[in-house]
Amino acid sequence: MVRDRQAGATREALLRAAERLFAERGVHAVANRHISRAAGQGNNAAVTYHFGTKGDLVRAIAARHAESIERSRLRMMDTIADSMDLRDWVACAVRPVTEHVESLGAPSWYGRFIAQTTADPALRMLMSEAFMAASPSMGLLQKGLNRCLPDLPTVVHAERVAMTRHLITHMVAERERALADGAPTARASWREAADGLIDVIVALWRAPVSDDVCQS
16 A cells, blocks of 8 residues: 555656646657656656556546536536526637636646647547547536537537647636736636636637538
8 A cells, every 4th residue: 555655656747747748838849858857757668668658648638627518517507407698608618718828826737838739730539539438428418519509510610629728728828828927817817707708708619601612
C-alpha cells in the first residue's frame, strides 16, 4: 500500500509538472528529463515508466480534468432539459470550462495546456479523440444546438462548432495567462468572462449565412 501511494504521488507530481511545462513552452519543447526534474524526480525515465509515450502523457493530463468538466456540463443540461433557448446551450459549452479553470486557482495551466495541444497538428486529432471519448455530453450539446437552429446548413453548423471551440479555448487561455502574470483582465471574474464569451458565441451562431452557402 505504501508503494502504491508513492507511485500515485509520483504520477501526480509528473502530471502537474508536465501540464505546467507544456502550457508554458509547448509540448515539443519539453523533454522527459525536464518533466522529471520539475517533478523532483531523479530518474529521467520516470515519465516513460509511469505513462509511456508523450502522447499517452498528454491524454492523461486531459483526462485528469475531463471528469469534472463533464459532470458540470451534464448537471447544466439536466437543468435546461429540452430548452429551445440558444443561450442555454451555449452556456453549457462555456461555463463548465470557465468554472473548472476558476476552481483550480491562480496560477493554473489547464487552459494554456489545451490551447497548446489543440493548436499542434500532431496532437490535434489525439486531443479530439480524447475529448469525445471522455465527453458524451458533447453529443447532447450538438442535438440541443440543432434543435435551436434547425435550418442552419450542415457545413455552416460544423464550421461554427469549430469557431466556438477556438473562442472558448483561446479566450480561456488568455485570461488564465493574464491572471498567472498578474496582468489586467477585461472582465473582473471568471463568471463575467463566461458571460462575455456566451454573448459573442450566441451572436456567432445567429449570424446570417451567405446566399451562396444556402444554395449549395
